[in-house]
Amino acid sequence: MIELDRLTKIFEGPQGEVPAVCEVSLRVPAGEICVFLGPSGCGKTTTLKMINRLIEPTSGSVFLNGEDTGKVNPITLRRSIGYVIQQIGLFPNKTVGENICVVPDLLGWDRRRARARAAELLEMVGLAPDSFMDRFPNELSGGQQQRVGVVRALAADPPVMLMDEPFGAIDPINRAGIQDEFLRMQERLKKTIILVSHDLDEAIKMADRIAIFRSGKLQQYATPSDLLAEPANEFVQDFLGSDRALKRLSVISVASAMLRDVVTVSPEDPVANLEARSKHPGREVAVCLDDAGRPIGMVKDLQLVPSEGPVKAHMQAAEPVVQAGDDLRTAVSSMLAQGTSLAICADEAGRFVGLLTWREVVAAVSGREASI
Amino acid sequence: MEVLQFMIDNRTVIADRTLEHIAIVSVAVGIAVMTAVPIGIAITRSKALADAVLYAASMMITIPSIALFGLMIPLLAPIGHGIGYVPAVIAIILYSQLPIIRNTYTALADVDPALREAAKGMGMSRMQRLREVEIPLALPVIMAGVRVAVVMNIGIAAIATYIGAGGLGTFISRGISQSDPRQLVTGAIAVSLLAIFADLALALLQRALTSKGLAGRPA
Numbered sequence: 180m181i182e183l184d185r186l187t188k189i190f191e192g193p194q195g196e197v198p199a200v201c202e203v204s205l206r207v208p209a210g211e212i213c214v215f216l217g218p219s220g221c222g223k224t225t226t227l228k229m230i231n232r233l234i235e236p237t238s239g240s241v242f243l244n245g246e247d248t249g250k251v252n253p254i255t256l257r258r259s260i261g262y263v264i265q266q267i268g269l270f271p272n273k274t275v276g277e278n279i280c281v282v283p284d285l286l287g288w289d290r291r292r293a294r295a296r297a298a299e300l301l302e303m304v305g306l307a308p309d310s311f312m313d314r315f316p317n318e319l320s321g322g323q324q325q326r327v328g329v330v331r332a333l334a335a336d337p338p339v340m341l342m343d344e345p346f347g348a349i350d351p352i353n354r355a356g357i358q359d360e361f362l363r364m365q366e367r368l369k370k371t372i373i374l375v376s377h378d379l380d381e382a383i384k385m386a387d388r389i390a391i392f393r394s395g396k397l398q399q400y401a402t403p404s405d406l407l408a409e410p411a412n413e414f415v416q417d418f419l420g421s422d423r424a425l426k427r428l429s430v431i432s433v434a435s436a437m438l439r440d441v442v443t444v445s446p447e448d449p450v451a452n453l454e455a456r457s458k459h460p461g462r463e464v465a466v467c468l469d470d471a472g473r474p475i476g477m478v479k480d481l482q483l484v485p486s487e488g489p490v491k492a493h494m495q496a497a498e499p500v501v502q503a504g505d506d507l508r509t510a511v512s513s514m515l516a517q518g519t520s521l522a523i524c525a526d527e528a529g530r531f532v533g534l535l536t537w538r539e540v541v542a543a544v545s546g547r548e549a550s551i
Numbered sequence: 552m553e554v555l556q557f558m559i560d561n562r563t564v565i566a567d568r569t570l571e572h573i574a575i576v577s578v579a580v581g582i583a584v585m586t587a588v589p590i591g592i593a594i595t596r597s598k599a600l601a602d603a604v605l606y607a608a609s610m611m612i613t614i615p616s617i618a619l620f621g622l623m624i625p626l627l628a629p630i631g632h633g634i635g636y637v638p639a640v641i642a643i644i645l646y647s648q649l650p651i652i653r654n655t656y657t658a659l660a661d662v663d664p665a666l667r668e669a670a671k672g673m674g675m676s677r678m679q680r681l682r683e684v685e686i687p688l689a690l691p692v693i694m695a696g697v698r699v700a701v702v703m704n705i706g707i708a709a710i711a712t713y714i715g716a717g718g719l720g721t722f723i724s725r726g727i728s729q730s731d732p733r734q735l736v737t738g739a740i741a742v743s744l745l746a747i748f749a750d751l752a753l754a755l756l757q758r759a760l761t762s763k764g765l766a767g768r769p770a
Contacts, residue, residue, distance in 0.1 A: 231672055233668065233671060233672055254674050254675075254676055255674070256674075257671070257672055257673060257674035258673070258674030259674075262669070262672035262673055264665060264668060264669055264672070265665075266663070266665035266669075267665075267669075268663075268665045268666050268668065268669025268670075269669075270666060270669075270670070270683070270684050271666075271688065271762070271764045271765055272684070272687040272688055272762035272764050272765055273683075273762070273764065274764065281673055281675075281683075282673055282674065285673070285674055285675065285679070315762070315763060315764030316764060317764060317766075331673075332673075341672075
């Protein structure tokens with residue numbers, strides 16, 4: 180857990196005192212990613228660097244797992260915190276393996292243990308240790324260097340990581356891939372992470388909580404969903420942009436928005452049985468499942484279907500099918516691509532779990548019942 | 552042809568003089584590296600100090616060597632070394648300061664600030680940063696300064712023959728005083744070849760000391 184208590188930094192400039200960070204207080208629970216977001220010069224990087232004391236605070240304190248960092252030797256402190264910078268900063272005179280082993284070596288780890296750890300970490304980010312361990316950074320692509328930069332920070336298994344625009348130097352196509360990879364890694368590692376970014380989409384994607392800064396002051400500290408739903412002030416609202424409702428689509432999961440109470444039938448059921456069950460509003464659709472519970476078709480506009488024969492004679496293809504674990508943005512995109520106003524939701528095994536229509540999408544994004 | 556014959560006839564003397572020459576320059580530049588590199592590192596902490604030190608070192612190099620040798624005679628005479636090996640070595644130590652200090656300072660100042668921040672942020676002390684990152688990165692440029700010092704001072708050591716330091720300059724001074732072009736040319740060629748070979752040897756040393764990860768970067 181990281182806790183900032185009225186953290187303040189005032190720089191002495193030629194024109195007198197320049198306040199860079201003013202009384203910032205926030206708490207990042209263990210295992211979460213907090214993104215410091217804001218325009219350049221808003222104090223987010225200064226705040227980050229006060230945590231590992233690359234910049235000494237003018238006043239206020241930082242607590243890591245309850246311990247006041249101001250009372251710890253800064254060098255000992257930094258060795259216990261993973262640090263990733265935008266320029267990656269791999270040492271060009273050292274091999275990939277030596278770069279990863281920097282902190283373990285500083286901590287006096289046994290040489291063999293450090294090398295084994297480096298191999299394990301390279302494996303984790305998909306770089307074969309045999310071929311990468313002894314290469315030099317200038318023999319790596321930008322994306323590979325970035326991966327090495329991240330695993331180098333993880334080498335001594337620090338509970339806390341500070342990342343200063345870690346994906347900023349990578350082209351947009353590779354960036355999305357590395358972000359996904361990093362999130363998967365975080366699923367397992369559960370580090371407490373503070374990540375500085377000026378990219379709202381990156382923040383929404385990566386963050387458990389977002390802290391928005393402006394002129395050294397913390398404007399709002401909230402989950403991405405809450406932030407997009409209720410910006411605290413005009414600055415935050417402007418910063419989030421006029422399409423913030425659309426951005427909210429990516430922080431809401433299909434599972435949390437979908438309609439679970441849906442009429443399901445088997446293909447052999449007589450259509451006649453459907454009618455009685457179709458009177459409820461919002462349940463004009465029946466989804467047809469096979470024996471394993473997988474959607475194989477659906478019957479729309481139940482009132483209009485002739486009441487003869489089995490369901491399979493009247494059903495349409497069950498499309499599109501979206502994953503319950505996906506976000507609404509992906510689901511809505513599938514619906515738009517298919518030109519339909521509903522999507523069938525399935526779990527990882529392909530079993531039917533619910534139905535998504537515009538009504539649910541609007542309700543989830545706006546927080547209100549849809550008037551359609 | 553005459554010159555060649557002279558060289559062949561006097562090869563053992565030439566070899567002895569060459570060794571004397573190497574002894575003066577290598578000891579002097581060796582000591583200079585041990586003083587100039589730490590000075591170059593120390594002045595990276597203050598721009599004003601760096602300017603002052605580099606200015607003083609530049610002044611030093613403008614003093615004509617023959618004048619410097621003359622100046623040292625009364626200074627070192629009380630300890631019995633007014634002439635000979637010791638003042639020659641001291642002069643070369645002084646002349647070597649500028650290229651080595653300047654290159655050390657410039658190379659360290661040019662280290663990418665991002666690397667310095669990464670090293671600091673990972674918990675390296677100042678000494679560890681110097682040893683693990685900054686000096687290895689600066690090494691090619693520092694070595695270039697050492698090469699300049701060596702080549703320049705092989706020439707200056709030739710003049711030290713006038714204060715009785717020996718070396719290959721002996722052939723040149725005798726060639727002048729005895730109007731003997733054979734000795735003069737032999738001395739000149741030997742000094743030039745020594746400078747060329749010393750530079751090549753140091754270039755190889757530089758390559759051996761530089762991390763392979765720095766290949767292809769400007770030195």
